[in-house]
Amino acid sequence: MENSKSGYLPIGTGVTLSREDCPKTPEERERMNRVPYASAVGAIMYTMTCTRPDVAYALGVASRYQANPGEEHWKVVKTILKYLRRTKDQFLIYGESELKLKGYTDASFASDKDDSKSISGYVFTLNGGAVSWKSSKQATVADSTTEAEYIAASEVAKEAVWMKKFISELGVVPSIEEPIPLLCDNNGAIAQAKEPRSHQKSKHVLRRYHLIREIIERGDVKIEKVDGKENAADPFTKALGITQFDKHKWEVGMKYMTDWL
Numbered sequence: 001m002e003n004s005k006s007g008y009l010p011i012g013t014g015v016t017l018s019r020e021d022c023p024k025t026p027e028e029r030e031r032m033n034r035v036p037y038a039s040a041v042g043a044i045m046y047t048m049t050c051t052r053p054d055v056a057y058a059l060g061v062a063s064r065y066q067a068n069p070g071e072e073h074w075k076v077v078k079t080i081l082k083y084l085r086r087t088k089d090q091f092l093i094y095g096e097s098e099l100k101l102k103g104y105t106d107a108s109f110a111s112d113k114d115d116s117k118s119i120s121g122y123v124f125t126l127n128g129g130a131v132s133w134k135s136s137k138q139a140t141v142a143d144s145t146t147e148a149e150y151i152a153a154s155e156v157a158k159e160a161v162w163m164k165k166f167i168s169e170l171g172v173v174p175s176i177e178e179p180i181p182l183l184c185d186n187n188g189a190i191a192q193a194k195e196p197r198s199h200q201k202s203k204h205v206l207r208r209y210h211l212i213r214e215i216i217e218r219g220d221v222k223i224e225k226v227d228g229k230e231n232a233a234d235p236f237t238k239a240l241g242i243t244q245f246d247k248h249k250w251e252v253g254m255k256y257m258t259d260w261l
Contacts, residue, residue: 007082011058011239017065018113021072028070037069040077047084051092053123054249055080056135057236060119064137092253096128100175101167103160103182104226106233107138107152109145117141118148121236122156124163126173129253132163135236146188153184153193153223154209160221179219183226193223 023029041063048055058080065073101124108119117140123133142148160180167176184190193212215221232251234240240248249255 007079007086008242009239009245010055010080010083011061011076012079013239013241015061015076015239016113017061017073017076019065019068020113021070022065022068023070029068032069032071032074035069035074037074037077038066040081041066044077044080044084052084052254053092053130053133053252054087054090054235054245054254055084056133057119057121057238058083060135060137090249090254090256092129093255093257093259094127094129094253096253097125098175099127099173101126101131101160101163101173101180103156103180103221104231104233105149105153105156105182105184106231106237107142107145107148107186108237109142109148111238112137115141118151119237120148120152120155121233122152122159123233123236123252124160125232125252126167132159133236133252134159144188146186146192149184149186149189150192150212151209153182153189154212156182157193157212157215157221157223161215164220179216179222182221182223183231184223185226185228185231187225190223190225 023032041059044055044059045063048059058076062073062076062080103122103124105120105122107121110116111119118138119135120138121135123130125131138148138151140151142151160182164176164180167173193216195213212221212223216223228234229244232248235245235248
């Protein structure tokens with residue numbers, strides 16, 4: 001990979017992987033068995049978890065096929081590695097905004113080609129940089145965009161409660177005693193989260209996802225509207241073009257050191 005031409009995105013727009021891309025012949029399987037797919041994914045996973053939220057979505061897509069990867073899956077892994085090589089001088093930089101925790105949540109409805117499940121994504125920022133992030137496939141099939149967004153927000157709200165408790169015990173962020181803003185770009189999901197009881201249209205949603213209502217009611221979180229183009233969790237749910245991708249990277253603190261100086 002050292003001599004590879006560096007990429008500008010960790011995954012291209014329009015790239016969709018599925019089990020259809022898995023090897024179909026003994027020759028293909030033998031060839032892919034010689035590819036260090038799992039070790040490459042593991043190395044990227046370590047990097048992503050520690051300091052590189054910008055590859056979370058691409059890695060989440062590629063990691064689903066570790067048991068039986070195909071050529072198309074391997075191309076995505078190589079694209080991530082090329083991107084990391086090109087951006088090796090980028091860092092998470094803190095100190096450019098106030099010391100307040102803020103969360104963003106988003107979902108991409110029915111975007112998994114294999115089972116039509118949605119992708120959830122979130123990112124929390126503090127003092128100008130990301131401090132917690134995740135891109136993951138939802139456990140259940142949502143039947144609408146609103147439901148997918150509501151499920152995503154519910155999972156993020158639980159993470160917000162944990163972060164609030166952890167940061168509060170550190171005693172270094174006075175504003176943590178205030179409700180944590182959770183920014184969502186779906187009006188329907190926001191309305192459901194603020195609703196004290198279930199209506200007919202949401203009764204089929206698993207009970208555990210309604211915990212967000214209790215979390216909001218007791219003042220741990222306040223869910224607010226954000227424009228879709230300003231939602232920093234967007235790149236955790238889908239592949240974006242370079243302009244939007246770079247914009248959101250900047251918003252979560254991923255910058256070149258020279259940009260900060």
